[in-house]
Amino acid sequence: MGRAEKVLELAKRRGFFWPSFEIYGGMAGFYDYGPLGTALRRNIAEVWRRKFVLEEGLLEIDTPDITPAVVFRASGHEEQFTDLMVTCTSCGAAWRVDELLEERGLPHEGLSAEEAERLLREAGIRCPSCGGELGGVRPFGLMFSLEVGAAGAKRAYLRPETAQGIFINFLNLYYQARSRIPFGAATIGKGYRNEISPRKGLIRLREFNMAEAEIFVDPETKDWPGFEALSGVPLRLVHGEAEEVLPVGEAVSRGIIGSRALGYFMAKTKLFLEEIGIPPEKIRFRKHRKEELAHYSSETWDAEIEISQGWLEVAGLSDRTDYDLRRHEEHSGERLRAFVQEGVSRVRRIRPKMGVLGPMFKSEAQEVARALRGMEPPPSGPIRVEVGGRSLEVPPEAYEVVEEEVHGRSFIPHVIEPSFGLDRILYCLLENSYYEREGTGYRVLALRPNVAPVKAVFLPLVAKDGLDSLAREWWRRALAEGIESYYDDSGSIGRRYARADEIGVPFAVTFDYRTKEDGTVTVRDRDSTQQVRIPLEELIPTLKDAIAGRRKIF
RNA sequence: GCGGGCGUGGUGUAGCCUGGUUAGCACGAGGGCCCUCCAAGCCCUCGUCCCGGGUUCAAAUCCCGGCGCCCGCACCA
Numbered sequence: 001m002g003r004a005e006k007v008l009e010l011a012k013r014r015g016f017f018w019p020s021f022e023i024y025g026g027m028a029g030f031y032d033y034g035p036l037g038t039a040l041r042r043n044i045a046e047v048w049r050r051k052f053v054l055e056e057g058l059l060e061i062d063t064p065d066i067t068p069a070v071v072f073r074a075s076g077h078e079e080q081f082t083d084l085m086v087t088c089t090s091c092g093a094a095w096r097v098d099e100l101l102e103e104r105g106l107p108h109e110g111l112s113a114e115e116a117e118r119l120l121r122e123a124g125i126r127c128p129s130c131g132g133e134l135g136g137v138r139p140f141g142l143m144f145s146l147e148v149g150a151a152g153a154k155r156a157y158l159r160p161e162t163a164q165g166i167f168i169n170f171l172n173l174y175y176q177a178r179s180r181i182p183f184g185a186a187t188i189g190k191g192y193r194n195e196i197s198p199r200k201g202l203i204r205l206r207e208f209n210m211a212e213a214e215i216f217v218d219p220e221t222k223d224w225p226g227f228e229a230l231s232g233v234p235l236r237l238v239h240g241e242a243e244e245v246l247p248v249g250e251a252v253s254r255g256i257i258g259s260r261a262l263g264y265f266m267a268k269t270k271l272f273l274e275e276i277g278i279p280p281e282k283i284r285f286r287k288h289r290k291e292e293l294a295h296y297s298s299e300t301w302d303a304e305i306e307i308s309q310g311w312l313e314v315a316g317l318s319d320r321t322d323y324d325l326r327r328h329e330e331h332s333g334e335r336l337r338a339f340v341q342e343g344v345s346r347v348r349r350i351r352p353k354m355g356v357l358g359p360m361f362k363s364e365a366q367e368v369a370r371a372l373r374g375m376e377p378p379p380s381g382p383i384r385v386e387v388g389g390r391s392l393e394v395p396p397e398a399y400e401v402v403e404e405e406v407h408g409r410s411f412i413p414h415v416i417e418p419s420f421g422l423d424r425i426l427y428c429l430l431e432n433s434y435y436e437r438e439g440t441g442y443r444v445l446a447l448r449p450n451v452a453p454v455k456a457v458f459l460p461l462v463a464k465d466g467l468d469s470l471a472r473e474w475w476r477r478a479l480a481e482g483i484e485s486y487y488d489d490s491g492s493i494g495r496r497y498a499r500a501d502e503i504g505v506p507f508a509v510t511f512d513y514r515t516k517e518d519g520t521v522t523v524r525d526r527d528s529t530q531q532v533r534i535p536l537e538e539l540i541p542t543l544k545d546a547i548a549g550r551r552k553i554f
Numbered sequence: 555g556c557g558g559g560c561g562u563g564g565u566g567u568a569g570c571c572u573g574g575u576u577a578g579c580a581c582g583a584g585g586g587c588c589c590u591c592c593a594a595g596c597c598c599u600c601g602u603c604c605c606g607g608g609u610u611c612a613a614a615u616c617c618c619g620g621c622g623c624c625c626g627c628a629c630c631a
Contacts, residue, residue, distance in 0.1 A: 001566085005624095013565050013582085025605055025621045080631075142631080160631065197555080197629070204630080294631045316631085419631095442593065462589060490584090494592035501592090513590060522591080529592065 003308040007431050008201055010443060014503050016040065016430065017202060029198030029206030031423070036503055039453035039484070041209065041426050044276055045188050047450060048211045048420065051272045056226075058184040058213055059173050063165030065190055066146060069155040071164050074331035075324060077143060078157075080295050086120065086134045097137055101125075113137045142193045144206075158192035163417060166214040167324040170336045174216075181338045181413055182224055182261065184215035188422075202423040203312065209422040215261055216413035218340065219322065222259030224416075233267035237301075239287035256287075258299045258319055261416045266317050269303050269418060273314075276425070277448040278432055282306040285317075296323040305428040314428060315420040322412040329412065341408040348377045348403050356398040368392060377401045433504065445504030446527055449547040456485040456543055457500045461512040463489035471511040474521075474539065481540050483547065501526050507543060525554040 001009070012018045015034030019026045033041060053060045072078040086097055097116045106119055117137040126134060143160050147153035159165070166173065166185045177183035188211045198204045217223065231249025239256060246256070252263040266285055273283050288300040296318075303315035325336040352369040361368050364387055371385040372394065383394045433445045449455060458475035460467035468489050475487040488496045493510070500508055508524040510531070515521050521539060522531040532553060534542055545551035 009565065019622075022604090022622090026623085028622065077631075142629095193631080195630075199624080201623095296631080318631095440593080459591095461591065464589090467590095492589075492592080492594065494594080496593090497591080498593045508592095510591065524591085531591080 003431065003434065006443070007427075007434050010434070010445075010502065011037070011430065029195055029204070031202055031205060036453040037426070040429075040447070040451060041422055043451040043453065044426055044429070045209075045211060045422060047276050048272060048422075049186075049188065051268065051275065052211070052213050052418070053186050056184060056213075056268070058186040058215075059176055060186050060188070061166065061169060061173070062187060062189060063162070063169070065158055065192070066148065066156050067159045067164060068148070069145075069157060070331065071168060072143065072157055072160075074327045075164050075167070076295050076327060077160060078141075086137050142195065144192050144194050160193050161191050161419070162187040162189045162210055162212045163214055163324070163419070166212070167328055167415075168332075170216070170325060170328075171334065174338060179339070181340060182215060182217040184213050186211070186213040188212075200309075202427040205423055211420040211422055213265075213418045214320075215265065215416040215418070216338065217259075217261045217416060218338075219411060219414040222261045222319075222414060222416070224261040224264045227260045227264045230264055230267040230271075233270060235266060235270060236284040237287070238284055240289075243284075257301070259416070262299065262301070262317060262319055265416060265418045266301060266303070269315055269317065269420075273303065273305065273425075276429060276451050277446075278305055278429060282432060284311065286311070286313075294318070296320045305425075305432070307428050307431045312424060312428060313421075314424045315418060318417045318419070320415040320417050322414050324415060325412045336412060337410050338413045339408055339410045343407075345406050346403050347406050348401055349373070350375055350377050350383075350399050351402050352399050353397070357394075360398060361392070364392075368394060372399055442498050442501065444501040444526065447504030447506070449506045450549060452504045452506050454485060454500075454503060454505045455483050455547045456507040456509055457496070457505050458485060458487045459493065459496050459508060459510045460489050461493055461510055465513070466516065467511045467513070470515060471509075474509070474511070474536065478540060478543065481544065483540070483543055497524065497529075507546065509539065509543075523553065528554055530554055 010016075014036060016037035017031050017033050020030035020032045021027050049060070052058055069078060097120065101116070101119060101123075106123060114137075120134060120137065144158040146156045146158065148156045165187060169185070173183070173185045189209070190207060191210045192207050195204055195206050198206055215224065227249075231252075232247050234245050235248050235251060236245050237243070237251060237256060246254075248257065248263045248267045251257045252260055257263040257266065270280075270283055270285075274280055282305050284304050284306075285301045286304055288297070288302070293300055298319045298321050300316055300318040302313040303317065304311040305314050306312075328334070329336045350372045352372045354365065354369065357365045357369055367387045368385055371387060372383065375383065375385070381396055383399070384391050385394060386392075429447070429451070430445065433447050435444055435446060436442065437444060447453075456478060458471045458478065460471040471489070472487055475485060478485050488499065490496070491499075497508055504526070506526050508526070510522045510524065512522065514533075515536070519536050520533045521536060522533050523539075523542070524531045542551070542553060546553050
């Protein structure tokens with residue numbers, strides 16, 4: 001058995017995770033988390049939350065998984081990730097509607113399913129392979145589609161990323177940030193993608209857990225406070241043909257990384273991964289080639305972790321530019337801008353005279369006015385504007401040129417996005433934590449105390465002579481103090497240690513006969529199996545300090 | 555989606571080719587005995603042929619379909 005198989009076997013046997021819906025044969029791309037996996041994932045997310053939300057002062061929000069289609073029309077997902085399909089009712093073959101329509105010279109771009117279905121029927125198109133009747137048109141995309149409400153149902157999707165929930169809340173968040181740029185927001189939640197071929201356990205799921213932050217920055221600086229403090233963090237960078245280790249500050253100043261904000265969050269990502277226990281040498285960042293970039297991104301670095309099958313992407317750090325906010329501005333009609341005060345300047349501007357424009361252009365007056373406002377004022381004379389594909393002449397009496405004081409700069413912020421796949425991170429952490437003891441081959445998960453699902457186990461050396469009740473009593477006290485732990489008196493002491501090692505319990509507290517004599521217990525370190533003897537009154541503070549990483553006891 | 559391999563207790567496996575005992579073994583889990591520190595031993599107990607259809611007197615075994623897993627290709631926000 002390879003390393004990955006052993007980890008999967010352990011994960012299932014000990015209750016970290018397993019395939020969903022097993023008794024009905026399962027469904028690809030869905031996994032259940034068991035008791036230990038649930039706790040482990042929560043602990044990983046909690047470290048992420050501390051490092052990103054708390055330390056960086058991000059605004060954490062929670063928005064619906066179910067999102068109206070209009071959001072993804074704006075974001076470009078619907079267009080980029082949906083194909084309309086029809087299935088032949090007699091032979092079962094599936095066809096792409098746009099291809100069927102295009103072959104016959106019919107409109108085929110940007111159609112709704114209803115429009116496409118009407119076009120197909122009107123053209124009397126049948127199955128190209130058997131001539132059978134085609135069924136209903138349905139969008140096949142990487143987004144799961146839904147209908148909300150009964151009559152006149154509203155189309156919606158399960159979100160493929162949490163990010164849109166943040167973008168469409170830009171105004172609320174900007175207000176919460178007291179209208180200061182830069183600021184950021186974050187969401188820990190689920191995303192859904194109807195993957196064509198989910199495989200490899202937790203690595204490619206159709207319903208998955210993500211932690212995403214959207215950092216809104218001034219496009220002129222793309223900076224983030226604290227950059228200097230992390231500029232010395234070394235990053236292993238793979239870009240083009242090159243692979244090198246550079247301090248993030250140098251990578252930014254040499255232009256390998258496009259901005260200080262992006263560099264900062266790459267460094268932060270590395271520190272986060274190390275903090276949960278990924279070995280530094282197993283972390284690298286790979287820059288996307290131009291053709292690899294998502295439709296919204298100008299620059300993306302994947303954070304990758306090395307596992308038995310090679311390097312695996314666990315986080316994506318993208319410069320999404322002003323793409324999303326600009327698109328939502330266009331589709332919603334809301335003004336999604338930030339403003340910074342920067343001295344005072346005088347600007348000449350065109351002010352349309354609506355009293356003249358109105359009668360002159362009637363229903364097009366509003367559009368003409370909007371076009372005028374966006375133009376540089378000419379010295380004098382008539383202005384030509386393009387409206388609705390036509391060129392119109394606006395005479396001088398329909399506008400005036402005014403000089404205004406401007407106290408700063410208004411702009412659509414650019415977005416730096418660190419986006420993490422928690423399921424993949426959890427899997428990588430398990431694989432990198434797994435080892436077998438020399439000689440015996442017993443399995444151990446070397447999980448750090450900060451993420452270990454269980455922090456300590458309380459064991460009587462033998463379950464008699466009062467050792468059991470003593471161990472139980474102290475276990476109860478530890479629980480009351482918030483130490484996630486359990487009591488175990490089943491089987492030999494060695495077996496109980498082995499059981500605990502296998503799920504990554506860092507500390508084992510053993511009550512032996514000496515405990516009854518002098519009030520001390522042994523605390524055993526999972527990885528070295530060394531034991532130290534400490535007085536009972538120091539036990540709980542010592543464990544708490546060791547779990548929090550404030551004190552080393554081994 | 556295409557091609558190949560595969561699916562047996564909670565886990566790992568034997569049995570399948572060549573249909574025919576009570577589906578074997580190991581680990582595990584639960585109860586008990588015993589036990590002074592790293593999966594000891596003994597007794598008892600628990601639990602399985604992925605789903606559906608077909609062939610047959612008889613199917614874990616042969617055939618068909620589905621679902622799932624693994625590998626490669628394609629896809630991959």
